[in-house]
Amino acid sequence: MGLDVQLIVDWMKKTNEKMQENKPYLTTLDQPIGDGDHGINMARGFQEVENKVTKETYETPADVLKDVAMTLMSKVGGASGPLFGTAFLKLSTAVKGAETVSYEAFVNGIEQAVAGVKQRGKAEAGEKTMVDVWYPVSEALTEEQDFTAEVLSETAKQAMENTKDMLATKGRAAYFKDKSQGHIDPGSASSFYLFEALSDVLKERA
Amino acid sequence: MGLDVQLIVDWMKKTNEKMQENKPYLTTLDQPIGDGDHGINMARGFQEVENKVTKETYETPADVLKDVAMTLMSKVGGASGPLFGTAFLKLSTAVKGAETVSYEAFVNGIEQAVAGVKQRGKAEAGEKTMVDVWYPVSEALTEEQDFTAEVLSETAKQAMENTKDMLATKGRAAYFKDKSQGHIDPGSASSFYLFEALSDVLKERA
Amino acid sequence: MKKIINDPNQVVQDMVQGMVAAYPEALKQVPETMVLARKDSPVQGKVGIVSGGGSGHEPAHAGYVGKGMLDAAVAGEVFTSPTPDQVLEAIKAVDGGSGVFLVIKNYTGDVINFEMAAELAEAEGIDVQYVVVNDDVAVEDSSFTTGRRGIAGTVFVHKITGAKAESGGSLTEVKQVGEKVVANVRSMGMALKPCTVPAAGSPSFELKDDEMEIGIGIHGEPGIERKEIASADQIAEELTAKVLQDLDYTTGEDVAVMINGLGSTPEMELYIVNKRVQEILKEKGITVYKTFVGEYMTALEMTGCSVTLLKLDDELKTLLDADSDAPAFRS
Amino acid sequence: MKKIINDPNQVVQDMVQGMVAAYPEALKQVPETMVLARKDSPVQGKVGIVSGGGSGHEPAHAGYVGKGMLDAAVAGEVFTSPTPDQVLEAIKAVDGGSGVFLVIKNYTGDVINFEMAAELAEAEGIDVQYVVVNDDVAVEDSSFTTGRRGIAGTVFVHKITGAKAESGGSLTEVKQVGEKVVANVRSMGMALKPCTVPAAGSPSFELKDDEMEIGIGIHGEPGIERKEIASADQIAEELTAKVLQDLDYTTGEDVAVMINGLGSTPEMELYIVNKRVQEILKEKGITVYKTFVGEYMTALEMTGCSVTLLKLDDELKTLLDADSDAPAFRS
Numbered sequence A, B: 001m002g003l004d005v006q007l008i009v010d011w012m013k014k015t016n017e018k019m020q021e022n023k024p025y026l027t028t029l030d031q032p033i034g035d036g037d038h039g040i041n042m043a044r045g046f047q048e049v050e051n052k053v054t055k056e057t058y059e060t061p062a063d064v065l066k067d068v069a070m071t072l073m074s075k076v077g078g079a080s081g082p083l084f085g086t087a088f089l090k091l092s093t094a095v096k097g098a099e100t101v102s103y104e105a106f107v108n109g110i111e112q113a114v115a116g117v118k119q120r121g122k123a124e125a126g127e128k129t130m131v132d133v134w135y136p137v138s139e140a141l142t143e144e145q146d147f148t149a150e151v152l153s154e155t156a157k158q159a160m161e162n163t164k165d166m167l168a169t170k171g172r173a174a175y176f177k178d179k180s181q182g183h184i185d186p187g188s189a190s191s192f193y194l195f196e197a198l199s200d201v202l203k204e205r206a
Numbered sequence C, D: 001m002k003k004i005i006n007d008p009n010q011v012v013q014d015m016v017q018g019m020v021a022a023y024p025e026a027l028k029q030v031p032e033t034m035v036l037a038r039k040d041s042p043v044q045g046k047v048g049i050v051s052g053g054g055s056g057h058e059p060a061h062a063g064y065v066g067k068g069m070l071d072a073a074v075a076g077e078v079f080t081s082p083t084p085d086q087v088l089e090a091i092k093a094v095d096g097g098s099g100v101f102l103v104i105k106n107y108t109g110d111v112i113n114f115e116m117a118a119e120l121a122e123a124e125g126i127d128v129q130y131v132v133v134n135d136d137v138a139v140e141d142s143s144f145t146t147g148r149r150g151i152a153g154t155v156f157v158h159k160i161t162g163a164k165a166e167s168g169g170s171l172t173e174v175k176q177v178g179e180k181v182v183a184n185v186r187s188m189g190m191a192l193k194p195c196t197v198p199a200a201g202s203p204s205f206e207l208k209d210d211e212m213e214i215g216i217g218i219h220g221e222p223g224i225e226r227k228e229i230a231s232a233d234q235i236a237e238e239l240t241a242k243v244l245q246d247l248d249y250t251t252g253e254d255v256a257v258m259i260n261g262l263g264s265t266p267e268m269e270l271y272i273v274n275k276r277v278q279e280i281l282k283e284k285g286i287t288v289y290k291t292f293v294g295e296y297m298t299a300l301e302m303t304g305c306s307v308t309l310l311k312l313d314d315e316l317k318t319l320l321d322a323d324s325d326a327p328a329f330r331s
């Protein structure tokens, strides 16, 4: 199985659905250890993404992913906008050309995305950022042979929950040091919704 | 019977006692139809009056009353400070010279005080200001032959309560027009305490 | 009550000292008073300009002390007019031989205390003139009542009379221009949340979450009308309409606009109000000469704003633009 | 949530329009952006200075646009860094051929978005340099972490780099003086009450009536430490001590002081804090060159304040005193 244009578009629509639904929750997560805008940022960004990708017609998944990247980059702002944007840009570049993205190409793309986010944010795994969802997901994907909806959503979910006990050293949460513990990282939660959305559309396809 | 220095000093001490006690109440009266400082103003002013008149020694009641006037004038501010100050200044001038102030002299002094307040404040009776206690008290006094504690306090009390239904056209309460109705005028309430205090010390002497 | 203060009864003293400490080259405290004066006062030959009133309106009034604006500001207790002796000290401190001009906001207390001070000063041989500012159109004007309050428009009176005095205007000329400003300035305010007088400890009134007060003054008093909360555009429309209704601003002259924050309103919101106010003026064909957005005349931490319009002629324009060194009104 | 707004999602757009409407002779909006630039930009031959960040800090940043200060300010959504394309538009709008200097507050989002914009601008052949301001001593500084936040001290960086550019400084010279300010400026803040992001609708955190937060930033985030509310003197002492502890201010140089209000704190209270801060500096033998009291870098309607100290040498003094036309920082 591979990912085609329609699946990527569906993925983005599903992601937007989840971001709109969880906008207040994500904002609530960002209030104690951030500045309370993460839900607003994600909801604004993915709404624009949906508007964009449902309006255009695309040749390849890479084209969709590039528009997603550019939209997030230019409509979100904050820390999450350019970081999610970078992730999608790297993913797009990695799968360039293919009409259907193979599992290997996708896994490689996610690895590139993780590397891109880490570089932009100067963050490593374990610092209580979205990297702590993207990196475990990337690791889990390499263990599999093909798209597995459950692995994707479960890994992301577990990874998101693991951020709760982490001590933040990057992003706004870092200001709170010890006090950052006990709270799920907002960007990890939105990253979870993103992977859960992919898992959902994969299930629908299956 | 007449008013001597000691009685005036006692009157002021008793007045201060009442102002301190009713400071929050007077402020509460000033909040819906004023700026919420009347209790603070009166408490500050009469505390200074007490400090002053208990420290000095006086020859005549007029000397005490003049210090009261000057203290109120220089320590209170707002509308009430110069108006109470004017009242005491007129009263002082009216009873000048006498070691003991006769009833007639006192009644005349209060009449002068009322005239002074009306002139300074450009206010007439019925405009929901302290004039609406001072004027009825002055009227009631002319009906009597000698100091009558009960008449003093009861007239003042009734007059104060009558301000409740009045429509303000002077002072801050005037800004609220119809809405000023249903609230006791703060300056009338403090004027009532002043006359009640006199009534109290007259009773103690009796 | 949550405030950054020491003793609620000492806030004015502490503030005045903190102000002198902030601008020691520009301001001096007249000893044993709550009067802040220009460091170089009295300026010989210049008419001295004195204003003041209750505290809690910061930057009014001491923030407007400086070359080209006020010579002295008298700080009363919070929302309480200063006493005549204090005002007298201010007058004496700034009299440079050409007389002193008082800018009084129309409140019974201010008028009485400043008038008494003027009488005392005249008795000491100082020429004193004054103007009573009554720009608040929320309040009905009538010779039988207290009349209109003085609110944010007062700042224009400070600026323009100050510039007139600085340019060598005589006491009479300063008074004339002061009266001209008063005749041409109107304001209207509203509030979303009340304020708390430190020594009182509780808010001056209560407002429900969906309520606002229209026609508010600057002393934490309730407004003239309580309504359901409206959008910024609607608020701008209502305030501006009340002002325009009261004076004909369309007679070919330009106007100065002030969008004044009452204390807690984010500047962002003042600009949002300004957006609509400017649109309305454009629609009416009224040309805006200059706009001022910010906190000019506050009521402690009240949430709300006021809109002020001043009709300008050439003289007023020149004086409005003239240099000012005052910390809260540099131009 | 009680705010004078229209649509919570349109506050930044409305504000930006309201700002241009307020100062049409001084400011222009770069078409289809949230960038406000000097009307006369690009100034040929002059280094352009660009700053910006999330909105909600007004008068920062657009209030500092003017001759002698910023050439452009980029307004992001409330508390959200603007995007790289917006920053790029600002850079392009003010490039007068001598390069553009960015003043960035140290937040992950700002740093990433501004850095990306710098890369894009370099790709278009514009020289770009920047400085990252990190004056907040509440946050531990470490190369392994996000590091210190940029707060009110940023305004001094705007002023001084702006003056340097105006005086003809090259991009390298502007960067050097910018880094000098950053090396010499420290701040510390506290809050009594949180603020509400319009689109969020609820306060960013809760504080009991007897609680305050020490070590607050400017994005409505909770502070580093929650304590029982203290007097203004104690607050001034704690904030000043933290600043003095971090940098030696006693080495013979003068300092500039900024007592910054976060949005809802009455100016009266800022002056009360200033009183004690000045006493402390005097006790320590630190000479104050100039003091700034007011709202310079806010967090919507947060109640609280910050204390900033900047160590000055002769160059910094001259640049701090230089003329500025910016509406929120005239000198």
Ligand SMILES: Nc1ncnc2c1ncn2[C@@H]1O[C@H](COP(=O)(O)OP(=O)(O)O)[C@@H](O)[C@H]1O
Pocket: A030, A034, A035, A036, A037, A038, A041, A042, A077, A078, A079, A080, A081, A083, A117, A120, A121, A122, A123, A128, A129, A130, A131, A170, A171, A172, A185, A186, A187, A188, D079, D080, D081, D108, D109, D110
């Ligand atoms: N340096 C970083 N590296 C990776 N991710 C980061 C970094 N800083 C922040 N993030 C992610 O961004 C999220 C916050 O996003 P958001 O609230 O939208 O932006 P901001 O922090 O600018 O308000 C955090 O929860 C975290 O997951």
Ligand SMILES: Nc1ncnc2c1ncn2[C@@H]1O[C@H](COP(=O)(O)OP(=O)(O)O)[C@@H](O)[C@H]1O
Pocket: B030, B034, B035, B037, B038, B041, B042, B077, B078, B079, B080, B081, B083, B117, B120, B121, B122, B123, B128, B129, B130, B131, B170, B171, B172, B185, B186, B187, B188, C079, C080, C081, C108, C109, C110
């Ligand atoms: N013009 C006036 N004539 C007589 N009394 C007045 C006048 N204006 C106000 N007052 C009295 O002063 C009282 C208010 O005093 P206070 O609250 O101390 O001063 P302020 O109104 O300046 O805050 C009113 O309740 C009223 O009794």
Ligand SMILES: [Mg+2]
Pocket: A030, A034, A035, A036, A037, A038, A078
């Ligand atoms: Mg955030």
Ligand SMILES: [Mg+2]
Pocket: B030, B034, B035, B036, B037, B038, B078
């Ligand atoms: Mg009162």
Ligand SMILES: [Mg+2]
Pocket: B035, B037, B078, B079, C054, C078, C079, C080, C081, C109
């Ligand atoms: Mg008062």
Ligand SMILES: [Mg+2]
Pocket: A035, A037, A078, A079, D054, D078, D079, D080, D081, D109
């Ligand atoms: Mg943010």
